[in-house]
Amino acid sequence: MTVRVRFAPSPTGFMHLGNARTALFNWLFARHHGGEFILRIEDTDRERHTEAAVQVIYDSLKWMGLNWDGPVLRQSERLAIYHEVAEKLIAEGKAYRCNCTREELEAKKEAMKDTVNRSCYDRTCRDKNLGPDCGTHVVRFKMPLEGESSFDDMIQGKITKSYKDLDDFIMIRSDGMPTYQFAVVVDDLALQITHVIRGSDHIDNTHDQIALYHALGKEPPRFGHAPRILGLSKRKGSPSVEYYREALGLLPEGLNNYIARLGWSHGNDEIFTMDELVKAFDICDVNQANGQFDEEKLIWVNEQQLHIVPIEKLASYVIPLFEKAGIHVEAGEWLNKLLEMMRMRAHNLNEIVSGSRFVFVAPETYDEASVAKHFNADTPELLNALADELEKLDNWDPAAIEAMMKAFAEARTLKMGKVAQPARTAIVGIAQSPSIGDTIWFVGQKEACARLRKAAEYAKSLG
RNA sequence: GGCGGGUUCGUCUAGUGGUUAGGACGCUGGCCUCUCACGUCGGUAACACGGGUUCGAGUCCCGUACCCGCUGCCA
Incomplete structure (x- = not known):
């Protein structure tokens, strides 16, 4: 008997994180057993659902990478059967x-x-x-x-x-519409659902449904009731996939990994690729107790995924975000290099974009604290001299740039930091960026020199 | 109120009668270092409570407390 599970959300206008996890568990269960994952829209409550709300379900599922099998079933289209x-x-x-x-x-x-x-x-x-x-x-x-x-x-x-x-x-109901309790059994039967995985808030309903199966002379499916996720208040906006995705710059892998581990575990393992999740997931290992949502850990898990996703995939996630920020980038070697540089120091997709901004746009202002710490009376001369050296460099390569700067510092009996930090502030606008060789390399020879000279002028104006 | 479930560090969890109760997030100290990060080595902190059963209980049983859910012509 092949495994057939379903995810049956009602279109509320957003994908609640709890629902997202139910979908994930069903999908993982299906893929783990080589079975099928069916999508069914529970829209018997005609007042509440809209087409836009249905679209949100499709979009969220697609973003999460939870592809469904076969056509989508709509309860509202099956009235005759219920009667x-x-x-x-x-x-x-x-x-x-x-x-x-x-x-x-x-x-x-x-x-x-x-x-x-x-x-x-x-x-x-x-x-x-x-x-x-x-x-x-x-x-x-x-x-x-x-x-x-x-x-x-x-x-x-x-x-x-x-x-x-x-x-x-x-x-x-008196208006002729079936209740959820009834429709769910008729539909699960029609779809030949073998396993029903859903939230534990449905536990009590299950007895009603099983009685219905018996009355119909049918064998009920196996049930698995996952614990609830606590602490998802509406305080910070709706606790939805869409909200956290944007607010936290999530990767689908990050959300999936976190959500899977909340209520399910596999020894001491924390980080899973989707393939590993499919391989390791066993519904029997899901916990009985409710779990508290922990945004800090979501952020950390997401960051770990940011570090390990294939670079092309990362590029595909980040390109639209760059566009949104008014920065046009194209997939390719150069972008990949940029992302390799940024992914380890960013905690999420949003930070990759904001942290990369200096590559595309010259600083308009200089961070006050950075200036206070790294600019002094010698800075104009230092930056101009450095620009001179940089201009002469004919081997435009991060390692070469760094080597040149080290030699430059040594010649002046300065520590590397005394050169790198003012330079960084000049080029980025703040004394925080990837390694100085990479930072300058990405900005480009001509632009880097221009920024150094401009900052020299600024430093001079400080008196 | 009735009924159904749950209870290990602040949080996510490992644990299936004998462990110095392990890992992870967070917090925190060191190392690495041109900054920010990453990484890395440490530290911090838990078996809800009370009875049993047993040579021995986080692990089994009962009770209490607390938490969650259901108790809709919502899903």
Whole structure:
């Protein structure tokens, strides 16, 4: 039997990190077992979903690299099937029509308020055998009254619940739309889903769903309920893939790696490529306990991925960000070299762009602290002399530039820092940049000399 | 309230009856060094609590506390 799993989000307009992890776990499970990963849009709540919201799901999944198999299923397009199944269950006495009004239900609930178990519908209509002509009505599932429901969760272990705590839940609403609880079973059956991996907030629903499978004479799939991610408040904007991607300059590999490790582990391993994740992922190794989201660690994991992704891939991530910053770059050897230089000192994609800016744009101002620390009365002469030397250099190469500067410093009995730091400030605008040879090399001979001379003028103006 | 789950450093976690309770993030000290970083070597800090079972319990059982979820004609 080939493994078939699905990710079934409802289109809310953004991809919540918790949902993203559910998608990842499903995808990893499918790829690990050579199975299929199906995408289904849960849009039975017609008020809430829009096409733009559906597009967000596609975009986020694509960015994360979680490609799905086959066509996307839309619940809203399958109304007829739900009714067919509901009618069949009614005919078999396994479901029934209920014309209790919302007001009546509300009143009953209010009356039951102080009783021991106030959570269930009182089953007024259960044995009335109401026909389709009973007015406005819903269709309810006829839950067994005695015994207990139990299933072996791939993550949580054995979970048991007594039928007396289970409700005659609604399958079809009075407006004819199926409820999630009902549609999910019909759809998972139609898609021949073998394993359902979802958030632990669905644990209690599972008993209802299994009862439905039994009523339909079908074998339920295996379930795996992943713990929740805590601490994703809306405080900093919506806790979504889109938000963190931009705010933190994430690589998909970084997000995936972090999110996978939150609630799942593989010995002491921390950093995984996507291939390694697929190989190592086992749903049984997922934790039962909820986990606290830790942005600091996300940042660190992302940084580690920044260090190891193939350089061409890194280039493809970063080129659009450069464009956005008004800097045009093209893929190629030169860009790769720049990225190799920057990736180790940047913590994320955004910092690669901001840290590389000096290569393309001359500083307009000089950082105050850097000037205070590295510029003095000798600086104009020093920078001009250095520019002279640089101009004479006919071997334009980072190592040669550095060697020249070392010799330059030595000739003046200065330490390297006394030359490199003023030069760096002059060229970058701040005394922080990659190694001085690389820094100058990337700026280019002519431009570097110009910046040195310009800074010399500036230093002179300081008096 | 009822029901279902959970509980190892601040955080993510390893651990499946005998360990100096390990790793990672963070924080912190040193080294490296032309700066910023990277890296590297150290330090910091945990078995929620109370009862059992056992020669021996973070590991098994029970209770308490706390946390999460469900209790919708939301998904």
